[in-house]
Amino acid sequence: MIEQTVEIATEDGATTTFIVHPERGGPHPLIIFYMDAPAIREELRDMARRLASCGYYVMLPNLYYRAGVLEMTAEDRADPEHKRVFELMNALTIPLVMDDTDALLAYADKDPAASKGKAGCVGYCMSGQFAINAAARHPGRIAAAASIYGTFLVTDKGDSPHIVASRAEAELYFACAEIDRWAPLEVVQALDVALKAGDVRAEVELYRGAQHGFAFPQRAAYDKPSAERHWERLVALYRRNLG
Numbered sequence: 419m420i421e422q423t424v425e426i427a428t429e430d431g432a433t434t435t436f437i438v439h440p441e442r443g444g445p446h447p448l449i450i451f452y453m454d455a456p457a458i459r460e461e462l463r464d465m466a467r468r469l470a471s472c473g474y475y476v477m478l479p480n481l482y483y484r485a486g487v488l489e490m491t492a493e494d495r496a497d498p499e500h501k502r503v504f505e506l507m508n509a510l511t512i513p514l515v516m517d518d519t520d521a522l523l524a525y526a527d528k529d530p531a532a533s534k535g536k537a538g539c540v541g542y543c544m545s546g547q548f549a550i551n552a553a554a555r556h557p558g559r560i561a562a563a564a565s566i567y568g569t570f571l572v573t574d575k576g577d578s579p580h581i582v583a584s585r586a587e588a589e590l591y592f593a594c595a596e597i598d599r600w601a602p603l604e605v606v607q608a609l610d611v612a613l614k615a616g617d618v619r620a621e622v623e624l625y626r627g628a629q630h631g632f633a634f635p636q637r638a639a640y641d642k643p644s645a646e647r648h649w650e651r652l653v654a655l656y657r658r659n660l661g
Contacts, residue, residue: 419438419439419440419441419467419470419471420438420439420440420441420531421436421437421438421467422436422437422438423435423436423437424437424525426479426521426522426525427521428483428517428518428521429517429521430483430484430514430517431483431484432483433479433480433481433483433518433521433522434458434479434480434483434488435477435478435479435480435522435525436458436463436466436477436478436479437475437476437477437478437529438463438466438467438470438476438478439470439474439475439476439531439532440470440471440473443473444475444530444531444532444533445475445530445531445532445533445534446470446473446474446475446531446532446533447473447474447475447533447535447536447537447538447656447660447661448474448475448476448477448523448526448532448533448537448538449469449474449475449476449477449537449538449539449540449656449660450476450477450479450519450522450537450538450539450540450549450552451465451466451469451476451477451478451539451540452479452481452515452539452540452541452542452545452548452549453478453479453480453481453542453545454542454543454544454545454634455503455504455506455507455543455544456490456503457480457482457487457489457490457503457506458478458480458482458488458489459489459490459636461634461635461636462478463478464635465633465634466478468649469540469652469653472653472656474538474656474660475526475529475531475532475533477522477525477526479518479522481510481515481518481545482506482510484509484514485506485509487506490502490503507544510544512547512548512551512577513577515545515548515551516548516551516552516555519539519548519552519555519556520555523537523556523559535660536559536560536561536562536659536660536661537556537559537560537561537660538560538561538562538563538564538588538655538656538659538660539552539553539560539562539563539564540563540564540565540566540652541564541565541566541568542566542567542568542633542634543566543567543568543569543600543630543631544568544569544570545568546565546566546567546568546569546570546571546579546592547565547568547569547570547571547577547578547579549563549564549565549568550563550565550568550571550579550582550583550586550590551577551579551582553583553586553587553588553590554582554583554585554586557585557586557587557588558587560586560588561587561588561589561659561660562588562589562590562591562655562656562658562659562660563586563588563589563590563591564590564591564592564593564651564652564655565579565590565591565592565593566593566633566648567593567594567595567598567600567601567630567631567632567633568592568594568601569600569601571592571601571605571606571609572605572608572609572612579609580608580609580612580613581612583612583613583616583618583620584616584617584618586618588619588659589619589620589655589658589659590613590618590619590620590621591620591621591623591651591652591655592606592609592620592621592622592623593623593625593633593648593651594606594609594622594623594624594625595624595625595628595629595630595631595632595644596624596625596626596627596628596629597627597628597629597630598629598630599630600630601630603624606622606624609622610622623651625641625644625647625648627641627644628641628644629641632644632645632648633645633648
């Protein structure tokens with residue numbers, strides 16, 4: 419595997435981005451991995467490495483670069499209700515992250531290790547909404563997008579995922595935890611109804627018994643069977659649509 423950390427210029431500065439891809443067999447299909455609220459950490463880099471080992475060029479950008487945050491301390495991210503986490507999360511908007519996404523795609527297009535063909539993305543927690551919006555923003559490029567226990571999936575805003583999903587040409591996948599105060603069952607049901615009503619090519623899967631955060635090995639909510647299922651679903655999604 420080849421790894422590098424680069425500074426990618428954006429409209430608001432530069433996002434420090436971890437990139438990992440196989441050493442051989444390139445160029446590799448691109449996947450953008452959007453971080454969750456507790457910021458960049460080795461746990462996420464390990465997940466990016468696992469995805470890359472399946473044959474993909476994975477980009478993990480730091481979305482908090484505007485606040486000057488590279489990584490959080492263990493103390494900052496230990497409590498999901500920590501004030502600093504919420505301050506940073508609430509400062510992000512979909513338009514800001516879409517600007518970053520444009521910059522990431524432009525960078526990848528200049529890297530011979532990355533394929534210029536169909537790409538994918540995945541977002542966890544706060545970033546599920548970003549993955550779906552990226553697919554809507556770049557319907558000709560993003561062919562597969564996944565939201566893993568995403569939040570803010572059904573809102574009254576025009577860029578709510580349940581609305582913009584109809585503008586995507588990608589296959590969409592929503593992995594939802596059964597026990598999730600950030601996306602309770604009524605939200606999951608409303609999402610599913612909206613997607614079906616819009617005839618969107620999407621699957622909403624409820625992970626019975628799983629809690630928000632089930633895919634992160636270092637979190638108390640980690641559930642190995644659910645985590646492994648999500649990996650199987652992700653890889654199958656990308657295989658179908660990216661190769």
